[in-house]
Amino acid sequence: MWRRWVLLVSAGELAGFCVPGVLGALTAEMSSGTQLPILVFAGIIEGAALGGAQALVLRRVLPKFRSTAWVVATSVAAGFAWLLGMLPSATQATWSTWPTTWVVVAATLLGAVLLQSIGTAQTWVMPAGIPSAHMWIWWTALGWCAGLGAFTVVAPPLWHEGQSPAVIALIGAAGGVAMAVAMAAVTGVGMVRLCARAARLHSGNRLEGSRVLSSIVGTPVRSAGGKDEGRVRDLLIDLAGGLDRVPVTGVLVGGGGRTDRVVAWDRLHDRGSYWVLDPIAPGDVVETGSTDVLIRRDILDSPVVLADPPCRARVSDVVLELVDGRAWLTGLDISTAGALRRMLGRPVVPERAEQVSLAKVHLVSAPAHSAQLAVPDAMVYRLEAQAMAEVLTRVPVPHARDILRVADPDVLDSALPLLHPHVLDRVTGAGLAPRRTRRLAGWRMHRPYRRGKQAPAPGQPHPNSSGPQAER
């Protein structure tokens, strides 16, 4: 849908932009007051072209979409936006005498209203039932920021005094193309996200099978009587239940001005487009323990460290398995593609081979790190020396010190000599500066020695760098 949107909306906007472009050139010698109504009229036509192109895409993906209303709303809003855009030049004689502060405030307000005008009008005529439809206002504002920015970067620098009309028009067209494509690309991301969410709700949020966290967060929650209780904001897991399949024990419900509260997972029931929450008695809330972790807050988008292969990564999404009303966290998606899919509003469950078990990573966020150390089957308790050295090198220093306190001393005895001297100094708390300045320790990972390589004798250079030993 995104590609279709970019193609059609860019073309529509470019075609529409020709009208104010041509009329603007023809009326360039006229006064601002005369230009104003002409360009507002041109803006209405531009809006119609833009709205028409958008409607071509949306009528295929949004049920009950009203094309005519959409085109009219876009057209009127575009005319209004042109009116606002022309106001500064038409009223320059008035505001040029204002104090600078007033001008700043007025310009900020004017810009904000201008950017939100088309999105607001279109949101009014959007089909009912699209969750977070108001976000479309911000997406259009962002899209027009990108579009106007692209035009500013391309056209004005190339326009010079004395150019022929053909060259001026050509440069303007190039600017128009850049503007249209940038605007369409950004608004396309927003519309794809809204449509994806609408489609999910239309088909129902079935609590069965494999799902990713990002497709669950945001689901509306209602009481049995239909009262709005907020949205699903996060899921609570208990690492003590096993790291290969971590049971989901609670749901954080809230938002929309309500206080967030954690309710037991089994209190929620699937009703298709929303979840129903059982009546909760006062004080009947889930108590969180030392092994509990909130997935969205502590795992999603946070860094993780892997021992095999040794590397750092970032969690793009979290895979959940939902069976018979129960749920488990079964894997992590740490690919960059997963993040891009989320950004485009199309989160999908990655293939099993692409998922990483929670048992094979160390979570870097502070609450998750502590929770992992509190369970006996955490990765750091099962590592051999080389892998331990790799992990200690990559986790933040305070985390490494925590691991040193709880890990198997025999493994540590073998792992610590493998650490780069700088890392060893930091994580053991011996914290001694290199001879010259401690700044020399910066900006390097200081990889551990590879097994098979002999650790250097004191005074000999480290095989992984020409640095610290030689510096001394």
Place this chain on the structure above:
Amino acid sequence: MSAGTTTARREPRRVPRRAWPLLAVLGPGLLAGLSDDDPAGITTYSVLGTDYGYQLLWVLLLSTLALMVFHDLGARLGVVTGQGLIGLVRHRYGVGISAGALVALVTANLGTATAEFAGIAAGSELLGISRYVAVPLSAMLVSWLVLAGSFHRVEHVLMALAAVFVAYIAAGVLAHPDWSAAFAGLVTPRMSFGHQETLIVAATVGTTLAPWGLSFIQSYAVDKKLTTKDLGYERTDVVVGAALTGVIGFFVVVACAATLHRRGLHIDSAADAAVALTPIAGDLAGTLFALGLIGAALLAAAVLPLSTAYSICDFTGSEAALDSTFSEARTFYLSNVAITAVAAGVVLIPGIPLVTLLVSTQTLNAILLLPLLVLMQRLSRDHILLGDHVVSRGWATVQAILVVAVFACVALLLL
């Protein structure tokens, strides 16, 4: 080997740290601060001094204070969370906002890196070296520094490059300024709110507090593996770095105010200032100014692509370390080299409107600065992330006031 054994083995090396606590912490703050004195910054300070004499020096003082506050905050966020700025934004505010910030940051950094190479081109041509020789050589030099894989060498070279900023101090002294007027301008806020004046004030704030500097200092503090115990030292480093940035800016303004402003001259760039200084303050002052310009540009041209590469890897979560091989940190190296190559290449395109490009970049930097400052300000009060290290209410209020002030400056710049 136990920790105790390690302690015993390394005991003798405690002495230097105790003896040279300040030297021991110099690094992130110093490089981040001094890199802000890039050609765009030098140009802005030169125009400030040439057009307004000592009158607007107080703006520089306030910008320096803002630099201290937000660089300190960046270092704190990095040290406590162990994540760079873009990574932290992704962790806390999701992939959408962080991706937007990353795209804007990379775009702005690319433009700024182009400005740095344009500064190298201008400075080298002042010394009679063609840009078609100087720019490719500089690009290869900074790329080689990175690809050589030895950070301590890179950092030594960068610190040596930073030393050329002494040239500006020398140029300022050689210009025989009126020190009492300079001091009065520094501590007496005066402004008539004319259009050009507000523009240069906004530009001064914008060029001193750059978005890439904020992301750079945080990544650097992370990679240096500093801990919360180092926060006090790190603050010293930040304050020293920001203060030096302000001092260098001060001497650039003073040099131009004492010579070009007194004669009623006008300049459009730092290169103009170097040319104009020569007949007034002597060959040495002009040459020093040109050398300073090249050194500043080289320093920033080396740091900027690195900073950008770190931000990209911070977002994706990929490995990013100068001692990694190419296959281990492909994204890091490719983005670094790509930024350098594109920026240098753009400068060499004949007839490219560099001034417009640089102004657009400054504008983009200014726009990007606002959301980054707001995000940092919010992160600084996030108990989940920072725990006991959240900034106090009073300090948060200072930050908020500075954000509003910067917002006003950016609005003025965009009008």
